[in-house]
Amino acid sequence: MTEATRRAPGTPCWVSLMVHDVDATQEFYASLFGWEFTPGPQQLGPYVRGLLDGKVVAGIGRLPADRHLPVAWTPYLATDDADATAEAIRSACGTVGVGPLVAGDEGRLAIASDPVGAVFGVWQAAAHTGTAVQGAHGTPVWNELVARDTSVGKFYQVVFGHEAQTSLPSGVGDPADEDRMTLLVGGRPVASVHGVGKALPRDRGPHWMTYFEVEDPDTAARQVVELGGQVIRPPGPGTAGREATVADPEGAVFTVVRTERT
CATH class of the missing domain: 3.10.180.10 (2,3-Dihydroxybiphenyl 1,2-Dioxygenase, domain 1)
Structure with missing residues (x-):
């Protein structure tokens, strides 16, 4: 088990899940992976972070009621400049659906899709550098x-x-x-x-x-x-x-x- 630090650009650094019932989803992953939970940034609505031994592992948020989005785990790729990466995504025929926007003092994010429609996130780290535990059960x-x-x-x-x-x-x-x-x-x-x-x-x-x-x-x-x-x-x-x-x-x-x- 090793603690993670700020990742090099292009490296997956975080995974997040948007669901309809955050409470029930917490119970599922707590039972399966042993996660505990703590509140996270609320810029996209109710959001919690799963913890192992007090260290962040992944995020779970609530889907906006007015948006019909698939329930799916989304990886976030590290960047040093979320705005520049968003422009690069558009230039390469991808789509930026959310952001870039500031998540408190945690960092800056965008949610995008590639040219074939696969959804992924972009994360410019500040206080939050991403998943802090690697190699353990539930990571x-x-x-x-x-x-x-x-x-x-x-x-x-x-x-x-x-x-x-x-x-x-x-x-x-x-x-x-x-x-x-x-x-x-x-x-x-x-x-x-x-x-x-x-x-x-x-x-x-x-x-x-x-x-x-x-x-x-x-x-x-x-x-x-x-x-x-x-x-x-x-x-x-x-x-x-x-x-x-x-x-x-x-x-x-x-x-x-x-x-x-x-």
Whole structure:
């Protein structure tokens, strides 16, 4: 378990979830991940932050009643200048839906979508540098963009300066499963893009998937069901370790993973 500090631009630094029932959602994640909660900035409405051992892990807010938005975990990518990044997003054919705006003395944020419609956030840190715990049960460990193909990765390279490593279909096995791109900052992998072709869920379209570290994906998947959620993809081997894709009671999809240590 290590404490996080200010991230380099382009590095995922925070994840946040907007829901209809904040109280019920708190109960779900408290039971699943052991989070406690504290109030956060209220610029976007009622908002709380999940804590592990008193250190911030993720955010949960209430969806505006007049906006019909999907319930989904959203990763925030670090920037040194949210306004400049917002302009870069627009110039690269993305859309800025919210902000940039100030979140008290915590930082400056924007919420945007890339050219294929996947939603992500931008965070310019001040007092709040992002997730403060890494590697423990209940902490975000990875973010992957699921799209029809990996060509959208070029957008993130242009906007955030990511380097990229691409794995193209070899003609062996499932080609879609092999269409992957790793995004790097300073030579270090920070996120990935997975092209799934026709397997892209029609009801969700391109989207970012947040992976949470857990001690036992099988147990976590059972707990999700017991707590009113559902299992989308049962536990099995994944690229980083044993994993399961699940959804909370409001339908927010995420992946639980036991990362293989090498």
